[in-house]
Amino acid sequence: MSPPARRESLAQLEALIAALKAKGIVSEEELAARQASTDRASPETGARMVARAWLDPEYRALLLRDGAQAAERMGVSMAGAPPLGVLEDTAARHHLVVCTLCSCYPRAVLGYPPHWYKSFAYRSRAVRDPRGVLAEWGTVLPEGMEIRVVDSTADYRWMVLPMRPAGTEGWSEDQLAAIVTRDALVGVALPQQPAAAAA
Amino acid sequence: MSDPDRTPATHDMGGVPRFRCTPVERDEEPPDAFGKRVDALRQLLAQKKLMTVDELRRGIESIPEEEYLALTYYERWLRSITTLMLEKGVVQAEELR
Numbered sequence: 039m040s041p042p043a044r045r046e047s048l049a050q051l052e053a054l055i056a057a058l059k060a061k062g063i064v065s066e067e068e069l070a071a072r073q074a075s076t077d078r079a080s081p082e083t084g085a086r087m088v089a090r091a092w093l094d095p096e097y098r099a100l101l102l103r104d105g106a107q108a109a110e111r112m113g114v115s116m117a118g119a120p121p122l123g124v125l126e127d128t129a130a131r132h133h134l135v136v137c138t139l140c141s142c143y144p145r146a147v148l149g150y151p152p153h154w155y156k157s158f159a160y161r162s163r164a165v166r167d168p169r170g171v172l173a174e175w176g177t178v179l180p181e182g183m184e185i186r187v188v189d190s191t192a193d194y195r196w197m198v199l200p201m202r203p204a205g206t207e208g209w210s211e212d213q214l215a216a217i218v219t220r221d222a223l224v225g226v227a228l229p230q231q232p233a234a235a236a237a
Numbered sequence: 238m239s240d241p242d243r244t245p246a247t248h249d250m251g252g253v254p255r256f257r258c259t260p261v262e263r264d265e266e267p268p269d270a271f272g273k274r275v276d277a278l279r280q281l282l283a284q285k286k287l288m289t290v291d292e293l294r295r296g297i298e299s300i301p302e303e304e305y306l307a308l309t310y311y312e313r314w315l316r317s318i319t320t321l322m323l324e325k326g327v328v329q330a331e332e333l334r
Contacts, residue, residue, distance in 0.1 A: 042271070042309075043311065044312070047271065047315060050319065053333045053334070054318070055274075057329075058328065061327075063282075063327065064278065073277040076276060076277065077273070138249065139251075139298075140294065140297065141310070153262070153266065153310070154263050157264075158255075159261045161250040161256075162252060162255065162257070164251075165251045166252040
């Protein structure tokens, strides 16, 4: 687990906030409102975007052309957020997203980045040994499949459009969205096969 | 990598050998209360045009290596935000003691 913040860091944060409050720059209400709106963002949005793209060719084209606009279509505000690129997996190519420099992540559609995405091991190894990293998730790609690792940056964020698993014919958008996990949207996992999902 | 010009900066972690054999720790906990509060503060200060993401990164990336590796993620953010607010004269050092 990531260690808790040191006691002196907690004190430093409260001292900084107190000084900013004293100058009328921030208030407790504003902090609470920001946190609440950040807490509301979740990978369910990204999952729904993928599910809709699997069902609706027009939406799929929009998603691949302009991810931010496709997110807005789901009612998510992308105002002030960097552009969102969407990487289309194919039978020949799998995509994996990392931010080697820090933790850039499409937070509007995936929520807070998990600790492991920000970890030194993931940041360094995703580009050096992507298959080894995927294996830690139990993700084994068919032999010969290319992996393209894409670096998210402060100015451009990425998510993956995975392939729709066989055996999901006739599924509704809700059913499809339920098998698209956060890990699948980053590329460390694949959407679960229906047999596994039903088990 | 003996040429100092070719040694990547600490934060430039893509492919560095140091973590080559370190498994990815699959920590799925959401940020703790401290992390969420730092995160909210960063967003508020950006919204109020007191700092940018690039300034946050510059502050994080200039933390000396030993501390960079020892601090938690949101501790690095707090360090950068505090440095920026002091540099810009938004707060004074004596107010933070």
